[in-house]
Amino acid sequence: MTGALSIPPSRKSALTSGRQLARRLSVFLGSSFHLTGKQRTDGSHLRKRIAEVLEQSGALPAPAADGSWRILPPKKKGVPRLLREFIDTYIVTTGSSYNLQVWNRNPSEPTPHVELTDGSLLRACDVRFVITRIDVAREIVRSVIVATPEYIVSHFGKFGKPTIKEQLIILPRVRQEVLALDPPILFYADLAPLARQFRRRISDQSARIHDVPSVATTLRIEAIRDFVKAHLLGRRINPDATKNRGQQLEQIVASGLGYDVKIGDLLIGGFPDIRHQALEVKVQDAPTVDLGRYSPQFAEPLDGCPGFSTQDVRYLIALTDPSTGVCRGAVICPGKYLGQHFVYVANESFKCQRSIPMAFFDRFDGRAVFNPPYP
DNA sequence: GTATGGGCGTTTTAGACGTG
DNA sequence: CACGTCTAAAACGCCCATAC
Numbered sequence: 112m113t114g115a116l117s118i119p120p121s122r123k124s125a126l127t128s129g130r131q132l133a134r135r136l137s138v139f140l141g142s143s144f145h146l147t148g149k150q151r152t153d154g155s156h157l158r159k160r161i162a163e164v165l166e167q168s169g170a171l172p173a174p175a176a177d178g179s180w181r182i183l184p185p186k187k188k189g190v191p192r193l194l195r196e197f198i199d200t201y202i203v204t205t206g207s208s209y210n211l212q213v214w215n216r217n218p219s220e221p222t223p224h225v226e227l228t229d230g231s232l233l234r235a236c237d238v239r240f241v242i243t244r245i246d247v248a249r250e251i252v253r254s255v256i257v258a259t260p261e262y263i264v265s266h267f268g269k270f271g272k273p274t275i276k277e278q279l280i281i282l283p284r285v286r287q288e289v290l291a292l293d294p295p296i297l298f299y300a301d302l303a304p305l306a307r308q309f310r311r312r313i314s315d316q317s318a319r320i321h322d323v324p325s326v327a328t329t330l331r332i333e334a335i336r337d338f339v340k341a342h343l344l345g346r347r348i349n350p351d352a353t354k355n356r357g358q359q360l361e362q363i364v365a366s367g368l369g370y371d372v373k374i375g376d377l378l379i380g381g382f383p384d385i386r387h388q389a390l391e392v393k394v395q396d397a398p399t400v401d402l403g404r405y406s407p408q409f410a411e412p413l414d415g416c417p418g419f420s421t422q423d424v425r426y427l428i429a430l431t432d433p434s435t436g437v438c439r440g441a442v443i444c445p446g447k448y449l450g451q452h453f454v455y456v457a458n459e460s461f462k463c464q465r466s467i468p469m470a471f472f473d474r475f476d477g478r479a480v481f482n483p484p485y486p
Numbered sequence: 487g488t489a490t491g492g493g494c495g496t497t498t499t500a501g502a503c504g505t506g
Numbered sequence: 507c508a509c510g511t512c513t514a515a516a517a518c519g520c521c522c523a524t525a526c
Contacts, residue, residue, distance in 0.1 A: 154500040155516060187518095188498085202501075208507075214499055268508095280496075357512080398496075401512065462499085466507065 116162045119180050119194040120172035123231040127172060127196055129239055129481035133257045135168045136161065136241065137479035144245050144252050146204070157243055158200045162193055171195050179228035189215030190224045191238045197225075198257075203244040203472055211240070211263065213463045218260035218270055236260050244472045254472060255479040262482040263465055270463035279400040279453050286398070286430060286440075289452075294340050295430075295440030297452065301332045302445040303389070303423040313338060316369040320361075322387045324416060330368060330388060332425050336443045338367050343429060348394055348436045356394045356436075360429055361385065364392050382413070389419045391426050391446075396433040400453070407446025422447035 120126055127135075144160070146153055165171060172195060182190055191199040203209045216222060216235040225233040238260065244253040264270070289297045301309065309331040316328060348359050361384050365372045368388060382405055383391035393400060405411065411421045426449060428442040442449075475483060 152500090152515065192517095204501085206502090210501080210503090210508090212499095212501065283495075397514065399498090399514085464509065466509095 116165065116171075116193040116195040118174040119197070119225050119227060119233065121175045121179070122227050122229040123233060123237070125172035126237075127170065129257045129259065131170075132165075132196065132198070132239065132241070133255065133479045133481040135170070136164060136255045136257070139164050139243070139252050139255060140477065140479055142252050143250055144243075145250055146245060146247065154200075154202055157202045158192060161198075161200050161241060161243070165193075165196060175228045181226050183223050183226060184215075189222075189235070194225065194233075196239070197233050197237055198239045198241050200241045200243065203242060203469075204247050207469050209242075209467045209469060209472065211242070211465045211467055213270065213465075215462065217463055219264055242472075244476075254475045254477060256472070256475060256483070257479070257481040259482060263467070266485055267465055267467050267471075270465045279402055279406075279449060281395060281398050281400060281428075281430075281453050283398060285452055289442060290430060290440040292440070294344065296336060296340060296344075297440075297442045297444065298336050299332075299444035299448040301423070301425070302447055303419055305329075305418055306331065310334070313367075313369050316371075316387070318370075318387050320365045320370050320372060320385045320387050324387050324389050324418065326418070328387065332443065332445070335364075335368065335388070335390065335425065335427065338364075339427065339429075339441050339443060342367055343438050343441065346438050348429070348431055348438065357384070357392070360392050360394045364390070364427060383416065383424050386416055389416055389424050391424055393426070393428045394431055395428055396431045396436075400428065407449050410447075 139160070144157070174195065184190055191197060193200065199213070201211060216224075216238075218235055218238060218240075220235050222235040223232045224235060224238075227233065236259075240256075240258045240260070240263065242256040242258065244255075245251070246253045260270075289295060300306075303309075305326050308326045309329045310327065311331055311334060313330060313334055318328060343363065346363065348356050348363075362372055365385050368385075370385075370387075383389060385392065405413070405421050407421045407424070407426075413419050413421060413424065416424065423445045426442065426444060426446055429438045430440040430442070431438050442452075471485060474485065
């Protein structure tokens with residue numbers, strides 16, 4: 112992990128030019144690159160291979176001396192991994208366009224990232240993208256594009272508006288505490304101002320799950336709890352179907368609460384999942400809960416869900432066994448209470464995205480290029 | 487006493503994919 | 507096409523044991 116590339120250069124002017132980088136990386140073309148299909152793994156392997164190639168070129172800029180440089184963003188957020196050449200690496204596989212996703216920095220901004228020995232600054236807009244396309248069938252490197260943010264923006268448009276995602280962590284200790292309750296349900300009563308008028312018992316609903324809620328058809332959270340206790344605990348949510356576990360749960364819960372659920376309804380998404388009940392459902396076997404755009408940490412009225420804010424929307428978090436998928440416990444409460452037991456991730460992460468047509472990569476097949484003329 | 491590194495819980499983020 | 511969501515593994519970071 113103490114790779115040579117993780118130490119920045121002594122001064123900005125010592126960075127290797129993009130043209131030179133492309134030339135050095137051309138040895139990578141046609142070499143084999145095994146894809147595991149695990150995104151985190153493939154991306155990390157690629158970064159290591161590129162670091163290796165650059166290191167073996169024997170022409171890295173001299174490293175900054177210990178203590179003569181510092182990283183400016185707190186917790187190194189958004190700073191590219193390969194500091195010596197100030198590059199970030201990306202892998203292109205299939206699809207008709209490639210979604211270039213940049214975490215925690217706006218690649219077009221001159222935000223300072225590293226202060227060097229001579230006082231010069233490496234900035235977000237100085238990061239070079241090294242985009243490598245892999246031939247999926249033959250598992251070899253097809254092409255390497257080295258590009259600057261400026262090049263990407265001028266050829267493909269600006270990076271879109273940052274997507275913010277909020278996260279919550281269910282610490283393993285707390286998870287165990289919930290699972291040890293009898294029944295294993297962490298429960299809090301409703302908070303919504305109109306909750307006293309909510310319905311006590313489950314009965315058939317004629318509305319669709321994404322319809323706007325109404326006072327008369329919203330169930331008391333106790334009714335949801337009783338359903339979970341009777342019908343969800345012990346039930347299995349197939350853990351292989353990683354992509355749609357959430358939908359499976361949504362289906363089980365919505366039909367249990369009296370809805371006639373059409374397949375299409377499940378695909379709609381949105382917040383909260385079962386809007387007609389102001390109910391967000393989550394399947395969790397791992398600690399990190401993705402809250403998406405809305406976090407109950409911040410009270411905020413929900414336009415699509417009149418009468419409810421992010422804090423009184425109800426959450427149903429099914430705690431499932433990682434290997435079997437069996438539901439072993441649950442959290443059922445208005446969002447406000449999540450923070451009393453679980454930890455919000457302090458700083459929200461964001462990413463900037465820019466899609467690039469695959470035709471661009473086709474054009475440079477078999478080559479390693481820097482900011483190439485296009486079209 | 488300081489350096490090194492294993493173990494492991496916590497946090498960050500790679501990139502696929504879904505949706506309007 | 508642009509943007510948002512999703513999952514889960516890598517990376518981080520802290521603690522502690524052991525080596526030097």
